[in-house]
Amino acid sequence: MRKIIGLSVATALTCTMALAKEINVGLILPMSGAIAAYGQNAEVGVKLAHKLQPKLNNGDKINLILIDNKGDKVETANAATRLISSDKVVALLGPMISTNTAQVISIAEKKHVPVIAPAATNDKLTMRKMYANRVCFTDSFQGSVVANYALKQNKKKAVVIVDQATVYSLGLSKAFKNTYTKGGGKILKKIRITSGDKDYKAIISQIKKLNPDIIFLPLYHPEASMIARQAKELGLKTTMISGDGVANQTFIDLGGDAVNGYLYTDAFDYTNPPTKKSAEFIKAYQKQTGSNALNAFSALGADTYNLLVNAMNKCEDPTNSKCINKEIKNTKKFEAVTGIISIDKEGNAIKSAVIKEIVNGKPVYKATVNP
């Protein structure tokens, strides 16, 4: 008798477990280290999206496993390997910058696990890769957006300041150059710098002599903010424009008064929610944090999760990584927090970009540019 009860209890347990599975999803983000600001913002978005939609349509529970990669190459590779082999994750979300994303992709590619990157914009990341996807735009799109915007404002003479030490900067400046020169713009000079440097006064004195209509700075915020400050000091008043590398509060903090009037592209603007979904998400964000200032990286983080859940719901077996990957790539006109997203065969997101201007220390929405 006891045996029978024991057996039936055991069967009942396995049945319920079979009915509602727990599915592991890996999340790799820089939560500490130099680029911790990016990772911590994205984590907020992913966690909130998970809180709003913790289960699949069939009742399976999604279990997020977060590993801090510290923005470091070795840590990133370890995290990806561990999540795939010991935690048996069905998909990987993150990390933030292109360099680290390339590492995750190369490991996931071999194990056939799909990756969705929130913010890695380098063009080459998804080329000839089966399992690499992203919800952000690419550098070539971003570069052409900036170039077209400058041309439309009738700014036909540009100086470009390139950081020769980052792939981001090189890719973005190339894309800018292509569109800008095709559209009738002229690049007066391309000035090379190396990231980590602080003194740009000699360069700015040079630019002053060239007298361009616009300066394009495809840089990250530490360098761009110093250039803006020293330009103000030396009386250079030319309009400056950047990509999403400066789209964060630290840029405004470091730049102070000098960044007023600075233009940049961004993925998202919380004051202009592009979809119903994003308005809802901003509301949920406000309920949780008390502020509606949803950061673009948080919004992109939420999109990686939502896109993944959407793909998993379409699969008969939501633990089948191959099916998930196929469905991610089949995503068309998906209503995401940052706007309407379609994913192409290469895994790149086709979506619009936002141009913002810093006015009195606050980013102000200027325009939306469609692909």
Add this chain to the structure above:
Amino acid sequence: MDLLTFMQQMVNGFSLGSMYALIAIGYTMVYGVLRLINFAHGDIMMVGAFLAYAFISIFNLPFAFAVLLSVVISALVGILTDKIAYKPLREAPRISLLITAIGISFFLENAFTVFAGGIPRPFPVPEYMQNIFNVSGIIFSTSSIMVPIVTLVLLLAILFVLYKTKYGMAIRALSFDIKTVNLMGIDANKIISIVFALGSALAAVGGIFWVINYPSVEPMMGVLVGLKAFAAAVVGGIGSVTGAVLGGFIIGFTEVVVVAFFPDLAGYKDAFAFVFLIFVLLFKPTGIMGKDLEKSRF
């Protein structure tokens, strides 16, 4: 190049060079006494800047008082690193000291990363330091005038201490032979502490000027500046205080001149400081002001 741009670039170079000079003095003094290249020196500069940042932003102290306090504390940090890390190794081979210095450097960088995080913070520059003057087209900021003046005043002060005071005589004696000086009834460890205090205080002044000009404070800010100041000290003649100042100006001007005359090489301007270093080491290993290393100091 027109005269105006040239003059502007000279102003830029002068202010940059002064900051390297301030930090180079510390390298040169410690080397003169201990024959040690104190690679933690650039990080002392970061400590000075961070302390000033903390006193102003967190404790709301007035600017001048905060600067004074952080310079004093940085001097104490300098003495402390000597007592903890270098003093036990006085009799050890020079290479052990050098490795310890690199260890201290990593320790300071990582300790500040743990406490302050890696995100750069804006340094609160007081209004009166941000004034801009326009002298017939050449643009000065208050700090770009103040840095060279303060550097020269501090150089004179250091030279005064070295040549006109009892302690200075002891420091110079120490640079010849530590053991003999001990026999003469001079407390060598006390004198070494004074050297570390003076060098670290100057590094802190350099660090604070650095963040006034480039208002971003982060734990790794001392690495590249420290290396360039080291190059400056060697170019000027390591062991010579005047040489360190001269070397600082040379490195600062080189950077600016490279950008001004060869704009296409602007991305490689950091490399030029080190190319200079290699050439000096090849052709005049004792540097510009350096005399025969074993005979004279300072």
